[in-house]
Amino acid sequence: MQNRVNNKGMLGRAYQWLALLVVGTLLAACGGGGGDPTIGGGSGSGNGGTPAVATTLKLSLLGASGQSSNALSTTAPLTAQALVLDAAGMPVSNMLVAFTSDATLVTLSPTNGSALTDAKGIASVTLSPFNATVSGAGKLTASVTPATTGATPIIGEANYVVTAAQPAGARIALSLLNGASASNALSNATPLTAKAVVTDLGGKPISGALVLFSTDSKLAALSSSTGTALTDASGTASLRVTPVSLQASGAGSLQVSTTANGATASDQVNYTLKATELYARNLSFLPDTIAAFDSTTMTVDIIADDGTLEGVPYNGSGVSVRFSSPCIQSGKASVGGDVVAVNGKATVVYRDLGCRTEMIMASVVGSDGAAHSMLTIAPQMAASIQLIDVTPANKSIVIKGQGGLLRTETATLKYRVYDTANRPLAGQEVLFSVDDGSPVTLNKVSAFSDVNGEVMTTVNSGNQPTTFRVKAWLKSNLMYSYSDSMLVTTGSPVQSGFSLSVDKANVEGWQYDSGTNSPAATVFVLLADQAGNPVPDGTPVAFQTNLGSVGSSNMGGCITANGGCSVDFRSQNPRTASNPPVTPCNDISKGGVPDSTQPGLASICASTSDGSKTLFRKTTIFLSGSRAENVIINDTNNQGSFSAKLTGAQYNLGTTANSAQRKFSLKISDLHENPMPYGTTVTITDAVNATGSVVPATINNVYAHNAQGVDDRTGANLEGNQGSFHAVTINSLTPNTCTTSVSSTFNVTVTTPIGNITSFPFKLVFSCP
Numbered sequence: 001m002q003n004r005v006n007n008k009g010m011l012g013r014a015y016q017w018l019a020l021l022v023v024g025t026l027l028a029a030c031g032g033g034g035g036d037p038t039i040g041g042g043s044g045s046g047n048g049g050t051p052a053v054a055t056t057l058k059l060s061l062l063g064a065s066g067q068s069s070n071a072l073s074t075t076a077p078l079t080a081q082a083l084v085l086d087a088a089g090m091p092v093s094n095m096l097v098a099f100t101s102d103a104t105l106v107t108l109s110p111t112n113g114s115a116l117t118d119a120k121g122i123a124s125v126t127l128s129p130f131n132a133t134v135s136g137a138g139k140l141t142a143s144v145t146p147a148t149t150g151a152t153p154i155i156g157e158a159n160y161v162v163t164a165a166q167p168a169g170a171r172i173a174l175s176l177l178n179g180a181s182a183s184n185a186l187s188n189a190t191p192l193t194a195k196a197v198v199t200d201l202g203g204k205p206i207s208g209a210l211v212l213f214s215t216d217s218k219l220a221a222l223s224s225s226t227g228t229a230l231t232d233a234s235g236t237a238s239l240r241v242t243p244v245s246l247q248a249s250g251a252g253s254l255q256v257s258t259t260a261n262g263a264t265a266s267d268q269v270n271y272t273l274k275a276t277e278l279y280a281r282n283l284s285f286l287p288d289t290i291a292a293f294d295s296t297t298m299t300v301d302i303i304a305d306d307g308t309l310e311g312v313p314y315n316g317s318g319v320s321v322r323f324s325s326p327c328i329q330s331g332k333a334s335v336g337g338d339v340v341a342v343n344g345k346a347t348v349v350y351r352d353l354g355c356r357t358e359m360i361m362a363s364v365v366g367s368d369g370a371a372h373s374m375l376t377i378a379p380q381m382a383a384s385i386q387l388i389d390v391t392p393a394n395k396s397i398v399i400k401g402q403g404g405l406l407r408t409e410t411a412t413l414k415y416r417v418y419d420t421a422n423r424p425l426a427g428q429e430v431l432f433s434v435d436d437g438s439p440v441t442l443n444k445v446s447a448f449s450d451v452n453g454e455v456m457t458t459v460n461s462g463n464q465p466t467t468f469r470v471k472a473w474l475k476s477n478l479m480y481s482y483s484d485s486m487l488v489t490t491g492s493p494v495q496s497g498f499s500l501s502v503d504k505a506n507v508e509g510w511q512y513d514s515g516t517n518s519p520a521a522t523v524f525v526l527l528a529d530q531a532g533n534p535v536p537d538g539t540p541v542a543f544q545t546n547l548g549s550v551g552s553s554n555m556g557g558c559i560t561a562n563g564g565c566s567v568d569f570r571s572q573n574p575r576t577a578s579n580p581p582v583t584p585c586n587d588i589s590k591g592g593v594p595d596s597t598q599p600g601l602a603s604i605c606a607s608t609s610d611g612s613k614t615l616f617r618k619t620t621i622f623l624s625g626s627r628a629e630n631v632i633i634n635d636t637n638n639q640g641s642f643s644a645k646l647t648g649a650q651y652n653l654g655t656t657a658n659s660a661q662r663k664f665s666l667k668i669s670d671l672h673e674n675p676m677p678y679g680t681t682v683t684i685t686d687a688v689n690a691t692g693s694v695v696p697a698t699i700n701n702v703y704a705h706n707a708q709g710v711d712d713r714t715g716a717n718l719e720g721n722q723g724s725f726h727a728v729t730i731n732s733l734t735p736n737t738c739t740t741s742v743s744s745t746f747n748v749t750v751t752t753p754i755g756n757i758t759s760f761p762f763k764l765v766f767s768c769p
Contacts, residue, residue: 091121509571534563
């Protein structure tokens with residue numbers, strides 16, 4: 001070590017002494033420093049308060065343990081210490097020491113390379129290599145400038161040598177491993193690990209280096225999608241190498257490269273790839289025994305052929321397993337299709353749909369081998385039997401000998417056997433019986449359930465109406481079920497159950513045809529059998545008429561549904577019975593009566609058969625005229641009671657008290673003395689000095705009747721005027737006050753549904769008492 005003194009110009013030193021003098025003066029004015037500058041062995045000033053002046057700087061380089069050293073590396077930085085002393089050999093504190101060196105070799109900490117001396121006069125910095133690769137010798141300089149005017153900086157120097165931490169350059173070594181053993185035989189059964197070790201040229205591992213792996217993508221796949229990996233502390237980077245498919249085969253090369261320490265290194269190894277045969281093994285069930293229609297979980301291992309008898313587990317992806325069995329193929333069990341293996345196992349749920357114990361097979365799709373195992377399925381147990389269908393649907397048959405179109409003498413009953421899972425059960429024997437004493441014939445007393453769990457029996461009717469039920473029970477456990485009550489009826493209509501009616505008995509049809517779309521009236525027929533039940537659907541009824549027309553263009557009658565049916569009646573020619581047809585109703589030899597010859601009265605005959613004889617019923621419909629041409633007044637006054645036919649001239653009702661009601665009746669009929677049409681209105685119109693009413697104001701159904709008014713809808717006893725009666729009441733406008741007699745007039749107006757009007761004028765005088 002050595003000290004150096006540099007001469008400065010006199011002018012510079014004069015300025016420095018002048019500055020110190022000014023500072024000293026200011027400190028004296030402020031009362032001086034606040035402490036002892038000599039604490040810690042150092043001296044901040046000379047005797048009598050004179051500041052200490054640095055005269056010596058000693059520079060030392062120390063190792064990590066404080067020993068003197070000048071060897072520097074990244075693992076062994078040095079501490080540089082500058083000791084500043086005054087002329088008396090005492091340490092000088094609070095001096096700024098500047099350290100400098102070759103910046104391409106080392107770095108200083110603090111980075112500005114400056115430090116203040118402490119109480120012991122020591123200032124320190126840390127000296128480190130610029131990077132791990134630099135090497136060479138260098139010099140560290142420390143300098144301090146004494147605080148005296150014109151003082152020359154004091155300099156200390158120390159030499160050092162930098163040793164590189166690792167040699168420059170890099171190398172990489174690649175190997176393929178199967179477990180811990182080297183191997184270049186790649187297959188799905190034996191995937192390989194590619195291991196690349198990166199070191200410097202001196203053999204020291206390089207960590208954090210980026211290694212790029214690559215190979216033929218048609219042969220193998222790498223576990224890193226980018227094909228890259230970083231080296232660890234041992235300089236090792238690894239990737240997993242697997243075949244791209246089970247079928248891939250051939251030879252390939254795996255390459256690696258890296259750039260480290262400013263150098264690029266690469267390596268490669270070759271490998272062979274063999275196609276892999278996979279097969280299923282160890283088929284198991286959980287649980288291994290199930291009840292009928294229950295389910296179990298099936299699991300099978302995926303094994304890869306590695307040339308040994310046992311093979312090795314295969315945990316790769318893209319493998320599907322197919323489970324099959326006779327029941328799966330026939331639909332008596334379900335597994336839901338092929339199953340993708342996960343982590344070397346394929347798992348699926350097997351659900352029984354009516355199978356028995358069977359052999360299950362599992363095979364890798366595309367492979368010939370299969371694993372086999374027996375699954376035990378408990379037999380189904382019968383739990384119930386239920387009636388599911390009855391023919392005929394109305395549960396009614398006719399007595400023996402009365403069958404025909406839409407009528408049957410045989411009932412068919414179908415039952416179904418169910419197991420404990422409420423599923424149809426085949427192969428179960430079922431016994432049948434009918435109620436004791438039922439006069440019917442059970443045609444089948446036992447049967448075995450078919451694949452749908454169904455059994456069937458039939459019952460034939462006897463010679464009398466009755467009801468019955470069929471009992472079906474399981475022979476295995478005596479569970480049973482009854483049918484609904486079945487009815488045996490005659491089925492055929494009887495004369496006493498034959499009804500015939502019309503919705504309108506008097507239609508406006510003497511002068512008007514009703515047309516094809518709007519019938520003048522509807523004729524209804526109802527049929528019942530001997531038991532009072534509606535006859536079976538499909539019983540035909542024929543219709544005939546001597547006036548107008550009845551039925552339709554495709555059928556001169558109707559077919560019953562729920563014991564009844566209807567036909568249309570039209571008003572049209574003929575309107576008089578000049579050549580009436582022969583019908584069951586007017587055939588005297590068959591119990592009929594002659595049709596009425598009343599003009600405008602249609603006789604309608606409906607007939608059917610009970611299988612042995614013809615049944616019939618007759619009704620009538622008036623073809624009424626449109627004008628009231630026969631109107632009879634029945635009047636009672638103070639001169640007595642009398643009747644007269646209105647001629648259309650004004651009819652004088654005479655005189656009545658102003659406070660009294662004037663009453664009379666009218667019998668209104670058409671030109672043939674038939675009733676006016678259904679829906680005709682009778683009203684008081686054009687009343688002057690009077691008000692009145694008519695009851696009934698509307699003509700409803702008027703049936704053929706005798707002179708006493710007793711209806712005979714067949715027309716056989718028709719007699720007299722067939723018109724309708726109407727009561728007329730006339731009142732004064734001022735029944736409670738009367739000053740003079742008042743003459744009143746009014747009309748009785750008859751209006752048919754089509755709108756034909758006939759009016760009859762009347763005169764009446766209201767007198768005062």
